[in-house]
Amino acid sequence: MIANKFGAFVAAKRKDKEISLRKMAELLDFSPAYWSDIEKGRRNPPNLSKIKEIAKLLGLSQEEKEIMIDLASEDRDEIPMDLPDYIKDSDLARIALRKARKKDEIEGTSETTDKAWKEFIKALDEEE
Structure with a gap:
């Protein structure tokens, strides 16, 4: 079981925007069951491109997007996923x-x- 900081963050933001779980899954081209598993921490957060898509759908600020990236990376036990390419380059x-x-x-x-x-x-x- 993973920490699920990402799932809790995204679920709260989704609810603030009054987007149903089913609608969010549809917008992201995920099954509702798969998206539910992500929000509940039963699956790892998605990759960076999908996280950027989520941020756009939820109308997140740059700071909120970076927080979401950090939470997803922490749940995945990885270096923040927006940094490895920068560090390599x-x-x-x-x-x-x-x-x-x-x-x-x-x-x-x-x-x-x-x-x-x-x-x-x-x-x-x-x-x-």
Whole structure:
């Protein structure tokens, strides 16, 4: 049995939009039983392209879509599914992640790297 954070999140959003389980399944080209299993955590969340489709159907914000991706990835026990290609394609991202991991291992804590990541995120936000 999986954690089902994704299923609970999607079910709540679907109900907020007053979309029936059957209608949601139909819109996603899933059987109602299959979609019910996903919402109840009896099946793994779908792949990234289907998750993007779900986000669009539910009218989710970018932040809500990212939360949904994180929940799906967590339930699947995977790295967030929108990141592996970026990490594979970016030498700098891989270098930064490895340096952060090494520093955490040496110091036995993530306090220093957490501070650095927060500063990095702030700098990226200021660029927007």
